[in-house]
Amino acid sequence: MLENIDLQQVLVLDIETVPQYPAFKELPAEYQQLWDQKTRFQRRDGETAAEFYSRAGILAEFGKIICISVGIFSKKTETLSLRVKSFYGDDEKEVIQSFIDLLNKQSDSLILCAHNGKEFDFPYLCRRMLINGLQIPVQLNIHGKKPWEIMHLDTMDLWKFGDYKNYTSLNLLAAVFNIPSPKDDIDGSMVHKVYWEDNDLERIRIYCEKDVITTAQILLKFKSLAALSTDQITIVER
Secondary structure, eight states: OOTTOOGGGEEEEEEEEEESSSSGGGSOHHHHHHHHHHTTTTSOTTOOHHHHGGGGGGSTTTEEEEEEEEEEEEEETTEEEEEEEEEEOSOHHHHHHHHHHHHHTSOTTOEEEETTIIIIIHHHHHHHHHHTTOOOOTTTOOTTOOGGGOOEEEHHHHHHTTOTTOOOOHHHHHHHTTOOOTTSSOOGGGHHHHHHTTOOHHHHHHHHHHHHHHHHHHHHHHTTOOOOOGGGEEEEOO
């Protein structure tokens, strides 16, 4: 599977997002109404818009990106390795611009890979780029492209094998392939609290990087290759 994919042309990524405000009451009045309208059919019976607000990070109109982690494969002789780097901080525009700068240094044919990337990471990045007045880099700009011209890989989509009813979490795929869980400290539902209450961006960065490493390991499994050892993975510090 994926025999024609050159791993050295693949950039694996993951993003972490949070609501733009720490609590619903701090939202401008107009946005409180818009949030209520947007989530009316998603909330459980009796659940208020304020109670549901902790999930605002999953919607690009109400959330913001606080961390983008990327992994790039390289190969020396016959040894494959992965370099992982993160862009993170409170200033979303700065975080995204750093990521764009990285993409602009890469080939236009670079392949972007993420778990559930087609439904979440890729469109979320594009929406927040536009909201922040930033130009979408060529690797993410799919407007007008034919399906086979879009250089995106999605490990969840690959696992479906055409079964559109199938949702499989990154954590479950990791377990299936005997890969260490990336959720051994926090999971996505906890990022809101860790950011707005604990003010612990470093913890979120580490979590985001674990997701990138796990996605990269799963991609190797799709190519029937051995998982990388710890020695083959390098975390690039700021």
